Amino acid sequence: MAGAGSGRRNRYLAPEATRNPLLCLKEKKEDNSILRSNQLRQDGRSCTDIRPVSIQSGIVSHVTSSAYIELGDTKVLCSILGPRHTQKDFNLEGQVLCQVKFAPFSCHFQKPSQQEEKFMSSIISEAIVGAIRTETFPKLETLVNIVVLENDGSMLTAAILCASIALATSGIEMKDLPTACTVSYSDKASNIYYDPTIAEEYSTANENKDVIGYKSVVYLPLLREISGVYQVGVAESHSVSSQLLEACIEGGLRYHERVRQYLKDLA
Amino acid sequence: MAVTSKDTPLTSTPFVLPGDKLPPNSDSANNRTGVYVRDGGTYSSICGKVTDSKSTVKPLVPPFMCPEKGNIVLCRVLSVSQISAKVEIISVGSQVLKEPLMGIIRREEVRASEKDKVSLFQSFRPCDIVQARVLGLGEGQAYVLTTAESELGVILARKLCHGGRMIPVSWCEYQCSVTGKREKRKVAKVINNISSN
Amino acid sequence: MADRILSDFEISYIKQGVLADMRSDGRSCRDYRSFELRSGIVSNTSGSAEIKLERTNILVGVKAEIGQPNPLNPNKGRIEFFVDCSALASPKFEGRRGEDLGRNLAHRLSDLYENSNCIDLESLSIIPGQDCWIIYVDALVLEYSGGVLDCLSIAVKGALANTKIPKLTVIGEGEEQEIEISDNPFDSTSIDTNNVPVFVSLSLIGNQFIVDASHEEEACSLCQLSVGVNHKGSICSILKEGAGSFKHRQYNEAISLASEIGVSVIEKITLTNNTAPEKML
Numbered sequence: 001m002a003g004a005g006s007g008r009r010n011r012y013l014a015p016e017a018t019r020n021p022l023l024c025l026k027e028k029k030e031d032n033s034i035l036r037s038n039q040l041r042q043d044g045r046s047c048t049d050i051r052p053v054s055i056q057s058g059i060v061s062h063v064t065s066s067a068y069i070e071l072g073d074t075k076v077l078c079s080i081l082g083p084r085h086t087q088k089d090f091n092l093e094g095q096v097l098c099q100v101k102f103a104p105f106s107c108h109f110q111k112p113s114q115q116e117e118k119f120m121s122s123i124i125s126e127a128i129v130g131a132i133r134t135e136t137f138p139k140l141e142t143l144v145n146i147v148v149l150e151n152d153g154s155m156l157t158a159a160i161l162c163a164s165i166a167l168a169t170s171g172i173e174m175k176d177l178p179t180a181c182t183v184s185y186s187d188k189a190s191n192i193y194y195d196p197t198i199a200e201e202y203s204t205a206n207e208n209k210d211v212i213g214y215k216s217v218v219y220l221p222l223l224r225e226i227s228g229v230y231q232v233g234v235a236e237s238h239s240v241s242s243q244l245l246e247a248c249i250e251g252g253l254r255y256h257e258r259v260r261q262y263l264k265d266l267a
Numbered sequence: 268m269a270v271t272s273k274d275t276p277l278t279s280t281p282f283v284l285p286g287d288k289l290p291p292n293s294d295s296a297n298n299r300t301g302v303y304v305r306d307g308g309t310y311s312s313i314c315g316k317v318t319d320s321k322s323t324v325k326p327l328v329p330p331f332m333c334p335e336k337g338n339i340v341l342c343r344v345l346s347v348s349q350i351s352a353k354v355e356i357i358s359v360g361s362q363v364l365k366e367p368l369m370g371i372i373r374r375e376e377v378r379a380s381e382k383d384k385v386s387l388f389q390s391f392r393p394c395d396i397v398q399a400r401v402l403g404l405g406e407g408q409a410y411v412l413t414t415a416e417s418e419l420g421v422i423l424a425r426k427l428c429h430g431g432r433m434i435p436v437s438w439c440e441y442q443c444s445v446t447g448k449r450e451k452r453k454v455a456k457v458i459n460n461i462s463s464n
Numbered sequence: 465m466a467d468r469i470l471s472d473f474e475i476s477y478i479k480q481g482v483l484a485d486m487r488s489d490g491r492s493c494r495d496y497r498s499f500e501l502r503s504g505i506v507s508n509t510s511g512s513a514e515i516k517l518e519r520t521n522i523l524v525g526v527k528a529e530i531g532q533p534n535p536l537n538p539n540k541g542r543i544e545f546f547v548d549c550s551a552l553a554s555p556k557f558e559g560r561r562g563e564d565l566g567r568n569l570a571h572r573l574s575d576l577y578e579n580s581n582c583i584d585l586e587s588l589s590i591i592p593g594q595d596c597w598i599i600y601v602d603a604l605v606l607e608y609s610g611g612v613l614d615c616l617s618i619a620v621k622g623a624l625a626n627t628k629i630p631k632l633t634v635i636g637e638g639e640e641q642e643i644e645i646s647d648n649p650f651d652s653t654s655i656d657t658n659n660v661p662v663f664v665s666l667s668l669i670g671n672q673f674i675v676d677a678s679h680e681e682e683a684c685s686l687c688q689l690s691v692g693v694n695h696k697g698s699i700c701s702i703l704k705e706g707a708g709s710f711k712h713r714q715y716n717e718a719i720s721l722a723s724e725i726g727v728s729v730i731e732k733i734t735l736t737n738n739t740a741p742e743k744m745l
Contacts, residue, residue: 126704233579
């Protein structure tokens, strides 16, 4: 059984029996509702607002290309290596590998296990590989390295956007620039919160009865195709699920516009 | 949402992203880097500015060029054995690769004539810069290269012991500019523009 | 999970079959294969089940043990999954090569169970912050030939429904609390698995999503949507796997199809569990 500590073996650890002092708090914070009385969220956004986006590319010097993105307090760094020789078998199509790492200090409590990192890697690589023209680098591989420096919700969105910008500035040919959006939702999707923070994202440790799940969608805006879906938590019916998808796509297009503006300014 | 619809050609905005539709083009869009064809339309596959009506995209970042059959590449010799020389490809055509790719020059493909008399040790030395043509993708990691043309071969050599510049003196010899000592190489006849087949 | 390499002819045969709504084994695109679920077959466990779907064969054993709760959720029990893909199931799992798949499957299951609140974990708590029931779900893939995630979720649901947890009583107050187990081995509670979802995987072949792909069909599908569905037809989790992409309309059709199929599969499981002879601990 994979223990909780197995993902952190490269780091000197305090004894396993340590605890985060915050867990000793007997009384949880009283007000954990997401919306304030004026229908705005705790940070002053409305339900459909996204947090400010800050993008910078080319910040790592020894790689093919790199990008850094901030969605509010979520900070993600991505670098592209290659195309270069692969250790795998000969394949006429190029390979795209993706590796997601969480910095040990990236999360409030425990950083995700190695297994979860692998899981995130596979979601991201399967979502972006469809947008890359792999036939332009036969028998080579491209490595997409993603480091989550700080996770304050919508980490998947940030990772996809960051990979997108890094790929766009790498010279690797692509069919489309993937964009993504995460929404969290309350029961029966009566409230849909775009770009949730970690407190607004659903988790079992979060005693947040207002939010029952979240959904991330990766969208290829110009091909108009969906290349990745990850939903956690219950959606009442398939129509609710479609409604959430619409919201994600709408949010994704907003991010896409932001990315387009950034790349245009770069030129 | 001011997202450009995929059906309207981008005549107004000269800046394109991967996936943006380019104006219809009389040239065949095939075999061009930075462009791909889907459902009869021509789309950009890189970021850049559309320069003219022929829908040429001036790239923001030079697109990655994979060595293809017939390309002229520049490579640095890494090691030489009796049957082959291992090289790393440092540029394809005029574009420098961000990460070098491996290549191999087999004994049979060093020169066009008297192939059986070739000695690799008298053709290349480690650290030489060689101009070569890509023969194919190869099976393992390395690309298969050839220098069996008079324009292909060593274009830059240095004396390993003191780093002195060597000057080509014949089709098979380089002479050291410091000591005057001669060494055997497969010398390239350098001309300015070599066609990439 | 595609490990078979198909020729172009085989691929086009399968694709045309999907287009004509007549797949190679005679099913339509919306048909699920019949499966056989047996529960309560391993005597050393608290609950167990075995599923056979065509040649895929999975055995699930559940053990309930007492341990410490997760500090983040001190008043809840825990449920842990482990999936073993050994070389027994397929030669490609030889050595340690099945480990990644096994871990991935286990992660998918725990993701589904944790986030859909399908099991009342608070009922598994014994002394909050100190002791709780930990339900270890161990699955053994005996033969691997497509549709593993679906089968796994069905078998786990079957095994949990069959699980008996001994009744405990907590004696004392404050620091000196003690746990006492009932002498009567038949004195046990069961887990309410009514809300437990199952996975329905849909594979995209050509332009259409099909249900319950066979091994060959999996090998030529571009991408898969695995959807967790509960007895009410609610969507409890969605994950897209594989490199392909699809249109909005295809997605909506696929999800509503999955919800329909999921409900019918769960009905079948419930029927099996109710008719199965009760086996005591």
